[in-house]
Amino acid sequence: MEQFNQYIESILLRDESYADRLFPVKATLSTIRAYSEPLEKVMACYEALSKCSFDEIKTSQKHRKSLAKLLAHTWLISRTRTDTIYRFCLPFSVLLDQPYVFELNYETLFFDLFSRPIQTIEYPKPIFHSVKYEERLALFPDLENLQNLSLATKLTFALLIFKADAISGILSTEDIPNLRLFKDDISILEQKGLISANPSDVDLLATFGYEDLKRFAQKHDIYIFKKRDDLINEISQKISESEIRKFIRPHLEIVKPLMPKIKQMQVLRKFMLEESNRLSIYLEWVALKLCGIPSVVAPLLVKRTLPGDVIPRPTPKKKDYHKNLYRSEGSFLNYYSKREIEIIKSFWDSYCDKVIAEEPVFDDGVKKLAAYMFEIGAVEYFIKSLGKDKKLWRSIFAAFVSSKYRKKYKPSPQLLTCNGCGAQFREYSVSWRLIQCVNGNVQFCQFCYEEILNHDYCANNAEMEKQDNAKMLENLHRLYVSLERIPTLELLKNIPTRIPSHPTEKQIAVGKSLLVMPSQLLYVKRFGSWLKSLEMAGILEGGYRKTARGIQVFANDGHICLSLAEKVVDDWLNAHHINHEKEPKYPFHIEFNPRKLMRADWKIEDTFIEYAGLMEDYEYALKMVRKKSLAESLNLDVIVLSEKDLDNLSLKLERLLTR
Numbered sequence: 257m258e259q260f261n262q263y264i265e266s267i268l269l270r271d272e273s274y275a276d277r278l279f280p281v282k283a284t285l286s287t288i289r290a291y292s293e294p295l296e297k298v299m300a301c302y303e304a305l306s307k308c309s310f311d312e313i314k315t316s317q318k319h320r321k322s323l324a325k326l327l328a329h330t331w332l333i334s335r336t337r338t339d340t341i342y343r344f345c346l347p348f349s350v351l352l353d354q355p356y357v358f359e360l361n362y363e364t365l366f367f368d369l370f371s372r373p374i375q376t377i378e379y380p381k382p383i384f385h386s387v388k389y390e391e392r393l394a395l396f397p398d399l400e401n402l403q404n405l406s407l408a409t410k411l412t413f414a415l416l417i418f419k420a421d422a423i424s425g426i427l428s429t430e431d432i433p434n435l436r437l438f439k440d441d442i443s444i445l446e447q448k449g450l451i452s453a454n455p456s457d458v459d460l461l462a463t464f465g466y467e468d469l470k471r472f473a474q475k476h477d478i479y480i481f482k483k484r485d486d487l488i489n490e491i492s493q494k495i496s497e498s499e500i501r502k503f504i505r506p507h508l509e510i511v512k513p514l515m516p517k518i519k520q521m522q523v524l525r526k527f528m529l530e531e532s533n534r535l536s537i538y539l540e541w542v543a544l545k546l547c548g549i550p551s552v553v554a555p556l557l558v559k560r561t562l563p564g565d566v567i568p569r570p571t572p573k574k575k576d577y578h579k580n581l582y583r584s585e586g587s588f589l590n591y592y593s594k595r596e597i598e599i600i601k602s603f604w605d606s607y608c609d610k611v612i613a614e615e616p617v618f619d620d621g622v623k624k625l626a627a628y629m630f631e632i633g634a635v636e637y638f639i640k641s642l643g644k645d646k647k648l649w650r651s652i653f654a655a656f657v658s659s660k661y662r663k664k665y666k667p668s669p670q671l672l673t674c675n676g677c678g679a680q681f682r683e684y685s686v687s688w689r690l691i692q693c694v695n696g697n698v699q700f701c702q703f704c705y706e707e708i709l710n711h712d713y714c715a716n717n718a719e720m721e722k723q724d725n726a727k728m729l730e731n732l733h734r735l736y737v738s739l740e741r742i743p744t745l746e747l748l749k750n751i752p753t754r755i756p757s758h759p760t761e762k763q764i765a766v767g768k769s770l771l772v773m774p775s776q777l778l779y780v781k782r783f784g785s786w787l788k789s790l791e792m793a794g795i796l797e798g799g800y801r802k803t804a805r806g807i808q809v810f811a812n813d814g815h816i817c818l819s820l821a822e823k824v825v826d827d828w829l830n831a832h833h834i835n836h837e838k839e840p841k842y843p844f845h846i847e848f849n850p851r852k853l854m855r856a857d858w859k860i861e862d863t864f865i866e867y868a869g870l871m872e873d874y875e876y877a878l879k880m881v882r883k884k885s886l887a888e889s890l891n892l893d894v895i896v897l898s899e900k901d902l903d904n905l906s907l908k909l910e911r912l913l914t915r
């Protein structure tokens with residue numbers, strides 16, 4: 257209690273330099289004055305509430321009112337901030353460990369706040385599903401350790417979660433301004449086992465992905481275990497501390513690391529962001545209803561997503577094609593100074609050139625080369641030499657790799673005929689940004705590529721909306737055939753659209769289909785849903801069913817699939833004559849599968865396959881955490897597929913083919 261008081265005071269009144277960085281003090285104070293609730297009174301709310309369970313709060317009108325006041329108050333502070341991190345985590349930290357459920361009636365909320373129907377608002381976006389308390393605890397069991405901690409400590413915890421690096425899960429103490437204000441909290445959190453203030457090198461090994469660890473292990477010629485934990489164990493036993501240190505430190509890019517020890521941190525962060533969004537909308541509403549304070553959120557109205565804005569198709573001008581646009585178009589490297597480029601260049605060697613020569617896909621090339629830079633210790637030098645911004649090297653490096661690819665693909669002045677509009681154009685008239693998307697395999701002119709690669713945006717116009725049902729369905733079917741797989745919504749919503757660059761015939765066919773096809777939104781609008789559109793286009797032969805568990809579609813071999821993505825995988829297995837069992841049961845395990853209810857998506861001989869979809873989704877994540885523990889304790893062979901893998905399944909499932 258006292259600590260929170262001090263905290264707020266230190267922010268608002270005492271430490272002005274800190275205050276200026278965290279909050280616009282004057283604006284905050286005047287807002288609070290307008291709110292006319294003295295700080296002591298708000299504090300009293302907090303003190304009263306911190307002694308009750310959420311159930312008690314829910315059932316008592318008085319407590320509910322206190323909670324609303326408290327939240328509205330913290331919200332008032334936070335909404336004067338533009339820095340998203342603080343804005344989001346401040347009010348939400350109150351609820352982090354509480355068994356709350358948001359059941360929001362968005363229609364009412366939005367109408368009260370913005371005086372217009374929810375459908376006419378593009379932003380803020382309502383998030384409808386809520387994650388149940390038990391599910392939260394199963395996913396993030398450590399949250400329970402937050403119970404009975406002060407609000408300030410919870411807030412600090414939330415800040416650390418948001419500040420920590422998304423991949424490694426660690427953060428630098430240098431990134432936390434005025435660390436001393438948080439010192440007490442950090443030691444409390446450490447006592448509770450929620451963070452580690454002095455992680456050992458072995459602890460830090462656990463923040464690396466399997467591929468990095470594998471490379472490190474290979475370099476030292478030790479046995480490569482299949483499971484990450486075993487590999488970490490082996491590394492810590494067989495490789496000297498100083499070598500481990502040498503491997504870890506440059507990767508860390510951080511001098512004094514702090515490490516939140518929470519499981520599933522990325523999922524937790526997404527959960528916190530979404531819940532904060534829901535809470536903030538609710539709080540805007542509370543502030544309005546309880547205190548008469550109008551919302552500061554200016555809603556963004558639906559505009560572009562409704563057809564009506566015709567995007568005129570520019571007529572290609574011949575003289576543009578003959579001008580040497582290649583020379584005038586800036587390279588990404590132009591954004592950086594000569595010195596900066598020299599630094600990156602200093603580690604470029606024949607291996608790098610080999611990667612550029614051999615790796616046709618630009619994205620994969622960048623990934624491979626960045627990994628190599630880590631390995632040879634170049635990254636440490638980049639960071640030291642480039643100064644302040646620790647991520648700057650990545651952008652310069654990507655631009656440098658891009659320039660190398662540009663030299664490799666060398667867009668030439670040769671005249672080509674566009675496979676879309678039939679116009680003649682010079683290869684180099686297509687901008688490099690677009691050429692990179694198709695890995696140098698130019699088959700369309702600039703104008704056509706703009707439309708193909710920005711399909712979701714460009715094809716949502718009144719012209720496209722004029723297509724009759726039959727034409728729309730025919731075009732959708734055409735895309736399906738050219739893509740050789742079911743087009744999922746995820747695929748079509750992505751900008752740039754991920755079209756196959758090779759083989760050339762496939763790129764042309766997919767590009768041509770997209771050029772005449774309306775955007776997915778227009779299909780949903782016309783036919784009711786994407787699934788319905790696919791069914792009517794004859795793509796889902798067995799049709800689909802809506803069940804309590806979600807949708808069901810039929811694979812070509814009659815198997816029931818629970819999503820389109822599953823159907824893509826199942827049809828691939830079928831097309832490659834791979835005998836597979838659908839929804840196989842996992843073996844018994846006393847702890848993780850006591851009732852033998854757990855199922856995989858497929859089983860091929862002894863290999864289980866899971867389609868994990870978007871791993872940021874809580875339900876998937878929750879399911880996958882349990883399955884992972886099961887697979888590890890029984891030493892099962894499990895292949896996990898993600899949405900991206902659908903484009904090229906043979907890459908991940910190759911070893912099934914050779915059986």
Ligand SMILES: [Zn+2]
Pocket residue numbers: 674675676677678679700701702703704705
């Ligand atoms: Zn064209």
Ligand SMILES: [Zn+2]
Pocket residue numbers: 811813814815826827829830836838
């Ligand atoms: Zn099947």
